[in-house]
Amino acid sequence: MSKHTRVNEDLFDQLYAPVNYFDLTNIEQGRILQFQQEILQLVVLGKDYKAICEKVCLLMEQLLDNAVASVMLLDKEKQCMNVFAAPSVPEECIRQLNGLRPGPGTGSCGNAVFRQEPVFIESTLDDPRWQNIRQLAIDFNILSCWSMPIRSKGDECIGSFALSSFEHRLPNTFHRKLLEIGSFIAGIALEQQKMNEQLYLSSKVFENSTEAILIADASKIIVSINKALHKITGYAEEEVIGKPVSIVTSIRHGSNFFQKIWQSVKQHNHWQGEVWNLHKQGREYPSWFNIIPVRSKNGLISYYLINFSDITDKKKADEIIWRQANYDSLTGLPNRNMFYERLNHDIKSATRNGTGLTVLFIDLDRFKEVNDSLGHSVGDALLVEAAKRLTRCVRETDTVARLGGDEFTIILNGISEPYQTEKIMHTILLELAKPFYLNTKLAYVSASIGATFFPDDASSVELLMKNADQAMYAAKNNGRNCWNCFTSNMRTASEVRSKTAYELRNALKEEQLFLLYQPIVELKTGNVYKAEALIRWQHPERGTIYPGEFIAIAEETNLITDIGDWVFKQAVNQVALWQANFNAGFQISINKSPKQFIDKMGDWVNHLNERGLDGQSIIVEITENLLLDVHELVVKQLLNYRDAGVQVAIDDFGTGYSSLSYLKKFDIDYLKIDRSFISNMDSQSNDRILCEAVITMAHRLGMKVIAEGVETDLQQQLLIAMGCDYGQGNFFSKPMMVDKFEAFLQQN
Numbered sequence: 001m002s003k004h005t006r007v008n009e010d011l012f013d014q015l016y017a018p019v020n021y022f023d024l025t026n027i028e029q030g031r032i033l034q035f036q037q038e039i040l041q042l043v044v045l046g047k048d049y050k051a052i053c054e055k056v057c058l059l060m061e062q063l064l065d066n067a068v069a070s071v072m073l074l075d076k077e078k079q080c081m082n083v084f085a086a087p088s089v090p091e092e093c094i095r096q097l098n099g100l101r102p103g104p105g106t107g108s109c110g111n112a113v114f115r116q117e118p119v120f121i122e123s124t125l126d127d128p129r130w131q132n133i134r135q136l137a138i139d140f141n142i143l144s145c146w147s148m149p150i151r152s153k154g155d156e157c158i159g160s161f162a163l164s165s166f167e168h169r170l171p172n173t174f175h176r177k178l179l180e181i182g183s184f185i186a187g188i189a190l191e192q193q194k195m196n197e198q199l200y201l202s203s204k205v206f207e208n209s210t211e212a213i214l215i216a217d218a219s220k221i222i223v224s225i226n227k228a229l230h231k232i233t234g235y236a237e238e239e240v241i242g243k244p245v246s247i248v249t250s251i252r253h254g255s256n257f258f259q260k261i262w263q264s265v266k267q268h269n270h271w272q273g274e275v276w277n278l279h280k281q282g283r284e285y286p287s288w289f290n291i292i293p294v295r296s297k298n299g300l301i302s303y304y305l306i307n308f309s310d311i312t313d314k315k316k317a318d319e320i321i322w323r324q325a326n327y328d329s330l331t332g333l334p335n336r337n338m339f340y341e342r343l344n345h346d347i348k349s350a351t352r353n354g355t356g357l358t359v360l361f362i363d364l365d366r367f368k369e370v371n372d373s374l375g376h377s378v379g380d381a382l383l384v385e386a387a388k389r390l391t392r393c394v395r396e397t398d399t400v401a402r403l404g405g406d407e408f409t410i411i412l413n414g415i416s417e418p419y420q421t422e423k424i425m426h427t428i429l430l431e432l433a434k435p436f437y438l439n440t441k442l443a444y445v446s447a448s449i450g451a452t453f454f455p456d457d458a459s460s461v462e463l464l465m466k467n468a469d470q471a472m473y474a475a476k477n478n479g480r481n482c483w484n485c486f487t488s489n490m491r492t493a494s495e496v497r498s499k500t501a502y503e504l505r506n507a508l509k510e511e512q513l514f515l516l517y518q519p520i521v522e523l524k525t526g527n528v529y530k531a532e533a534l535i536r537w538q539h540p541e542r543g544t545i546y547p548g549e550f551i552a553i554a555e556e557t558n559l560i561t562d563i564g565d566w567v568f569k570q571a572v573n574q575v576a577l578w579q580a581n582f583n584a585g586f587q588i589s590i591n592k593s594p595k596q597f598i599d600k601m602g603d604w605v606n607h608l609n610e611r612g613l614d615g616q617s618i619i620v621e622i623t624e625n626l627l628l629d630v631h632e633l634v635v636k637q638l639l640n641y642r643d644a645g646v647q648v649a650i651d652d653f654g655t656g657y658s659s660l661s662y663l664k665k666f667d668i669d670y671l672k673i674d675r676s677f678i679s680n681m682d683s684q685s686n687d688r689i690l691c692e693a694v695i696t697m698a699h700r701l702g703m704k705v706i707a708e709g710v711e712t713d714l715q716q717q718l719l720i721a722m723g724c725d726y727g728q729g730n731f732f733s734k735p736m737m738v739d740k741f742e743a744f745l746q747q748n
Contacts, residue, residue, distance in 0.1 A: 356416020
């Protein structure tokens with residue numbers, strides 16, 4: 001091609017600048033590419049600059065329904081704007097627009113030139129930037145208008161390119177790309193008055209474009225290429241000129257594939273899609289192809305304009321995104337999303353083939369202790385090793401996935417017999433119980449496994465997962481390091497829990513909760529200056545429900561904080577009355593769930609101050625396991641209680657994981673010996689020895705001791721002999737309503 005027939009450099013560069021595939025859909029990419037090809041075809045055919053601008057407007061209108069496009073230019077004095085190209089705009093509208101002076105109230109085009117920046121107006125009828133030409137918008141039903149400055153090569157604003165719409169809207173990414181391309185093409189075309197100069201400049205971009213471009217004749221023989229083709233394919237110009245286009249493509253598609261492509265080009269004047277190309281060195285790579293025919297005046301195809309780019313990096317990026325969406329980044333196992341997809345697929349396959357499958361839900365026991373004691377890096381290493389061990393326990397046809405945290409799931413395809421599943425679960429328990437050697441540190445965990453069977457237990461993904469989860473929790477409740485298969489009783493229990501949780505939400509509002517009070521007796525004197533507040537639920541259908549049936553549910557559903565605050569305020573009101581009527585030093589003991597410490601910093605101390613009560617009016621009972629939790633809120637609240645004078649008691653002492661250093665660190669006031677040690681205590685029992693040891697230790701640490709579950713006079717006498725401070729149990733009194741408790745106080 002001669003200098004005078006080459007396309008304009010800047011125009012070609014804009015037309016073939018790589019489109020951001022992540023911002024545009026495939027359809028939008030195709031439309032933009034086709035638009036670029038059609039404009040380029042006009043340039044190749046030698047159309048003058050005004051014809052190009054009008055064609056740009058028409059093509060834009062095809063790409064944006066219910067809109068018209070226009071090009072306005074500044075006059076030589078740079079004072080007024082006049083319509084240069086607007087093939088679909090009425091003559092009367094053009095007449096009124098001519099002579100427009102750029103300014104803040106002269107519409108989208110006037111503002112774009114005045115501000116020298118894009119202006120996107122959603123509503124011309126009320127936007128102040130259209131106040132000077134509002135009547136024009138009303139007369140010609142221009143409801144929204146988007147305008148982009150047209151700039152010269154020197155970046156000087158010379159006019160505007162606009163899309164005016166007959167409906168209220170703002171441009172999306174696709175529309176903005178259209179405006180950018182339209183304004184750029186108009187700028188280049190308007191600068192070049194001679195087509196030969198445009199073609200000459202375009203040829204430079206043809207040579208330097210980042211996309212491979214080739215022109216083939218009607219027989220699909222290559223007649224011209226750019227430099228990028230050599231860089232992408234490895235072929236020099238002399239190696240491809242005169243050769244068929246197929247020299248750059250791979251044979252993996254077959255002849256039928258390419259026949260369909262050329263047929264589509266002939267019928268639709270365009271084709272785009274993915275093609276595997278062949279590098280000169282024999283390496284195959286994916287490319288994105290665009291082909292348009294260049295037709296002569298009689299409509300016959302004279303040339304084919306073909307451009308393509310290597311999309312290897314894009315496909316790798318797509319693969320990374322896909323893996324991130326479907327695989328766990330730590331272990332490399334399928335994640336929750338991929339697991340559910342595979343389970344859906346495997347259920348359909350099993351249904352079609354008349355086979356079964358098993359779903360296992362695996363939770364590592366005490367994994368949190370590994371994280372807390374050895375660090376999260378060791379915990380992560382343990383999860384990676386656990387994933388490898390689980391994978392070794394099953395077949396390649398099975399799926400091992402990590403749902404998150406220390407939870408894993410397994411799909412055992414073709415296995416629906418319990419004995420087969422039990423064998424695999426036994427193997428998993430043995431594997432996970434082996435020591436983990438991690439970064440020079442040694443760690444131990446075990447696992448709790450729940451199993452459910454398709455189709456015997458359930459036929460849907462949701463029910464199978466729910467069943468496996470319930471079975472896993474049953475295994476945890478059975479002592480961990482074991483497995484459990486789902487049974488219908490679990491579903492019944494789950495339904496009862498769900499119903500209880502639902503009804504519990506209304507229990508507070510409908511005043512179904514109430515408190516009983518059990519006296520705490522000073523053993524030496526028999527005096528009663530303390531009581532424990534015990535919550536009950538008066539269910540309208542089930543009668544009185546004890547806390548063991550609903551407190552855990554309240555914790556799971558985050559209702560425990562509201563319930564706990566209600567208990568506290570009821571107890572505070574009551575202790576104020578009893579201090580006034582019976583004893584100024586009377587105390588009420590209330591239980592506080594660990595969940596309440598974690599959820600938020602309570603305002604109990606402030607409430608006591610507002611009531612004018614001393615902090616020692618309340619004893620807060622906690623479990624000893626809470627002291628092992630180093631959560632910031634736990635520490636903060638315990639220290640806050642200490643500073644306010646609120647006393648703290650360790651409930652059920654001896655049944656959890658005791659840490660004597662924490663007892664002193666948080667200034668614990670009372671230890672409550674669990675009833676399990678008291679119930680079988682006699683003068684010769686080991687329980688008596690343990691109780692005596694606890695009492696001695698507590699006294700040495702400056703703490704008082706309360707024995708729970710005292711049922712007999714012998715137990716009372718033994719406790720007195722051991723120096724126990726207080727006793728609580730049915731021997732003294734069962735929990736009572738307020739009126740009966742007050743009568744009890746009067747008798748004592």
